Amino acid sequence: MPEGDAIHRAARRLQVLVGQELEVEAPHPRAAVKQLAPKLDGRRLESVEAIGKNILFRFEGGLVLRSHLRMSGRWRVLDRDAPVFGTPWLVLKGEDHAGVLWNGPVLELDRGVARRLGPDILAEPPDYDGMVERIRREDSRRQIGDALLDQRLVSGIGNIWKVESLWTQRISPWRRLGDVSEEELRAVLSTAHDVMRARVEGVPFRAAIYRRKGHMCPRCGTPVEAWPQGDDARMTYWCPTCQKGEGPATA
Ligand SMILES: [Zn+2]
Numbered sequence: 001m002p003e004g005d006a007i008h009r010a011a012r013r014l015q016v017l018v019g020q021e022l023e024v025e026a027p028h029p030r031a032a033v034k035q036l037a038p039k040l041d042g043r044r045l046e047s048v049e050a051i052g053k054n055i056l057f058r059f060e061g062g063l064v065l066r067s068h069l070r071m072s073g074r075w076r077v078l079d080r081d082a083p084v085f086g087t088p089w090l091v092l093k094g095e096d097h098a099g100v101l102w103n104g105p106v107l108e109l110d111r112g113v114a115r116r117l118g119p120d121i122l123a124e125p126p127d128y129d130g131m132v133e134r135i136r137r138e139d140s141r142r143q144i145g146d147a148l149l150d151q152r153l154v155s156g157i158g159n160i161w162k163v164e165s166l167w168t169q170r171i172s173p174w175r176r177l178g179d180v181s182e183e184e185l186r187a188v189l190s191t192a193h194d195v196m197r198a199r200v201e202g203v204p205f206r207a208a209i210y211r212r213k214g215h216m217c218p219r220c221g222t223p224v225e226a227w228p229q230g231d232d233a234r235m236t237y238w239c240p241t242c243q244k245g246e247g248p249a250t251a
Pocket of ligand 1: 217218219220221222239240241242243
């Protein structure tokens with residue numbers, strides 16, 4: 001699944017199209033029915049921005065195209081006249097380059113999306129105050145591992161970064177928000193920002209406990225545990241010894 005850092009890399013490559021009037025085509029039938037191409041063709045692209053796992057394209061006239069890649073979507077930037085394989089959902093052609101989207105499960109024109117998303121964990125600098133404020137408005141019984149993946153509270157933290165940041169800060173993903181201090185909350189958010197930023201810059205990353213159920217915790221040697229968490233049943237990983245807080249049994 002494209003995580004937040006991959007989305008940011010794609011948005012960065014797409015910057016070559018900003019400022020240009022684009023030729024817009026929607027070759028894929030499921031994209032064609034949305035009538036996006038006639039609405040966007042010939043408009044100037046004002047900005048491309050990654051917010052959480054969304055890429056937002058702002059066009060002149062206030063039109064905002066939102067692309068969410070889910071599991072399968074992929075943006076590529078090609079030379080304008082390079083051959084395009086398969087049937088892309090959207091082709092945005094500028095003077096020298098073309099942005100091409102394959103398998104774009106979520107593609108829509110939307111003016112309100114930016115308002116509904118929490119502050120972006122990858123922003124420079126991140127709006128930690130805004131994130132903390134949104135998280136504090138949540139039910140204090142909600143578990144922190146679940147809340148960190150809620151895009152309304154903070155956008156862009158993928159499951160792997162949630163798992164690793166909580167481990168780094170020694171906090172159990174099962175701990176209730178009411179039992180997490182402000183200092184701890186800020187430490188987890190800033191760890192997530194730092195590791196994800198490093199990934200955007202291409203720094204290699206090796207997970208300590210993510211997808212390492214049964215392996216020894218690199219810090220204390222206890223076998224790593226794994227259990228689904230939250231309404232989406234995302235698999236979470238934790239060390240029951242050095243990450244303080246309750247486990248799923250009491251959740
Ligand atoms: Zn441990």
